[in-house]
Amino acid sequence: MSQRSDLRRRRAALENAWSRLVPQMGSAGSSPGGGEALPDAVTESWVRSLSSVDPRRGSAPVTEGGAVHHRWSDSPLRRPVDDLADELNSIAEDAGFVTALTDESGTILWTCGGRTMRRRAERVNFAPGGRWDEQAMGTNALSLALRTGRPSSVFSAEHLVTALHDWVCYCAPVHGTDGRVLGVLDMSTTWDRSNPLAMSTVRTLAATLEARLRTEPQLRLRDTTDPVRLTCLGTEQVVRQGTPLPLRPRQVEILTLLALEPDGYTPERLREAVYGDRPVTASTFKAEISHLRRALDGGVATRRYALTTRVTCDAVDVLRALENGDTDTALRLYRGPLLPRSEAPGIEEWRTHLEVAVREAVLASARPEHALRYGERAAYDVEVHEHALRLLDPRDTRRAVAAGRLTTALRD
Incomplete structure (x- = not known):
């Protein structure tokens, strides 16, 4: 109880010092002194901070x-x-x-x-x-x-x-x-x-x-001439040398998360990204990891879950294109939402991130074909269709397409 009382007295003294000194510092631009309850580092920081x-x-x-x-x-x-x-x-x-x-x-x-x-x-x-x-x-x-x-x-x-x-x-x-x-x-x-x-x-x-x-040694990817290809935008497919890998939807979700997070996950963080608050036993989660590891010939690290074999991924390619300012490539590769049937929290978070990133790139672009292409799959996005119309020349016949989409979006 005495500790709580001491804390309460200290807090009251600091509040009193704050109410006396900060208004003066704000008007004078320097410390007026008299801050006996305060360390010098704090009052000096107050003076610096008040300018911004x-x-x-x-x-x-x-x-x-x-x-x-x-x-x-x-x-x-x-x-x-x-x-x-x-x-x-x-x-x-x-x-x-x-x-x-x-x-x-x-x-x-x-x-x-x-x-x-x-x-x-x-x-x-x-x-x-x-x-x-x-x-x-x-x-x-x-x-x-x-x-x-x-x-x-x-x-x-x-x-x-x-x-x-x-x-x-x-x-x-x-x-x-x-x-x-x-x-x-x-x-x-x-x-x-x-x-x-x-x-x-x-x-x-x-x-x-x-x-x-x-x-701690750095994690290194094993060199391989036969990388796994993960397609997860608008559909889901995992292929090596033209042959689909036998992965269940949950394992595809895990593979997608690992591809998007090259530094990997702690077991707890990955489990939360896959299952959220759903009651799932540790053995069930580990079984999914083990199956994925076998399908990748051991290509998942054990202490911290991360890929140790090369996996190419269309979602990663889209993000890389956006980082490089290549909206053309991003739109060509962005064929739809990330694993559209998935309800895993980590996938839903990445799905939103990708959708927002691609859409913002389109709205920032001065090329009407970007808005037109994105508008094909964004039927109800009024802002995108309006953006296309603003960019199109009045004599451009593609205005009819953008105008039709905008009318439909506004009607609904």
Whole structure:
């Protein structure tokens, strides 16, 4: 009880200091002093932050989801985090924390924790895509750790933004083998659960990630002259040397997820992507993996599920074309939704991502044939048909096609 009282008194003192100092700093552009309840690092950060951050903002700005996915796929921290994901999630759930990892810019790439805490964190965009650098979200433990390269903790009203005054955050930077800060590991919870042991925990976990970066060998694909070809847009087919592989729909879903995530999945994360909240025994899940592994001649890694044999995939080809700005190729390969019959949560998420990415590329294109081609399969997409009409010359006979589609879409 005394600890809770101490925390409550500390929170009240910080709220009082915040209400006195922040308005003065905002008008004066410098610290007025008198912040005896506050570390110098906090007041100095407040001064810097006020030039770009409104203390009354409700949440962190968000980076576009596709960009975050690619940052995470390419991050050197992806593999060690995946390997430690079960431990990180267990610690976060047991302690009532939400754990996050950022890149070197302060953008969150990955989170874990109990559902209640994650939902609460998502309200302030403490979730993948959220930007937590000092310029975007002011004084917080993530921004201080990024700036100093050292572990940092920020409690309640030490945060500049009032929406974060109910939180306490503990952070430690994660360094690469060359000494660069690759990102920050953060453990956050509500102020009344503040615990000094959390700082030692997050420092230990960050050190573990750094050790894995130094020692874990990189996964290598086996060279093969006969790659497997996976077709999963609008239909589903898995072929090697012209011969279909005998895979059940669930195994095709798993293969598709592994093809789209070349760094692989922890067993828990893959199981969630395939089954969601459905009650499925571990033996059933492992049986599907074993069957897929046999069909690929052992081409699925065991400790972390990832492909170790070469698989070409039309969905991956579409994403690569979009990344290269090649809308022609993306539209030629995009023959329909990803595994349209699948209800696996991970497939549904990727299906939406692909649909949105292709559609946005079409709407950004200045070539009417892109909108016309996409419009063939998007009968009720008014915006696409209107885009085609705007781009077509008044004398272009294809206007009749676009106009007919638009009329039908508006009618329905």
